[in-house]
Amino acid sequence: MQLIYQSAPEEFRSRALLLMEAHMSWVAGSAGSYIWFVSPMLRFAWKISADDISSWQQEIKKALGTMYPLYWLSIMLLNVTFASLAVFTINEYVISKLI
Numbered sequence: 001m002q003l004i005y006q007s008a009p010e011e012f013r014s015r016a017l018l019l020m021e022a023h024m025s026w027v028a029g030s031a032g033s034y035i036w037f038v039s040p041m042l043r044f045a046w047k048i049s050a051d052d053i054s055s056w057q058q059e060i061k062k063a064l065g066t067m068y069p070l071y072w073l074s075i076m077l078l079n080v081t082f083a084s085l086a087v088f089t090i091n092e093y094v095i096s097k098l099i
Contacts, residue, residue, distance in 0.1 A: 001026045007059030009052040012042065027071065033057055034075040037082060 001020055008016040020029035032038045033053050042048045061068045 001030075003063045004030045004060055007063075008056050009042075009046075009048045011046050011048055030060060031071075031075050031078075033060075034072070034079075035082075036079045 004026075005013060005017040005020060016030070016032065019032060020026040022029065033042060033056055039053070042053060043050065060071075064071050
């Protein structure tokens with residue numbers, strides 16, 4: 001866990017540690033740079049460059065070693081779930097009201 005938060009971009013390092021300590025699973029807290037809805041916040045709200053985010057992801061990959069493919073797959077499934085919920089909500093509650 002320390003290797004992951006220490007490799008986080010300087011602007012986000014203390015927040016990364018807080019996310020990992022506050023969540024039941026520190027793995028879930030370390031996934032911020034991979035989540036599609038969080039990445040734009042890191043880039044634009046926190047003003048973290050894409051290179052810094054990419055290098056942080058590479059350090060996470062090194063830290064997790066052989067468990068990285070499972071980590072990546074679970075994050076991508078989470079992304080698809082969030083996107084599906086957004087599409088479902090828009091379809092059911094916004095578009096249906098317009099038709």
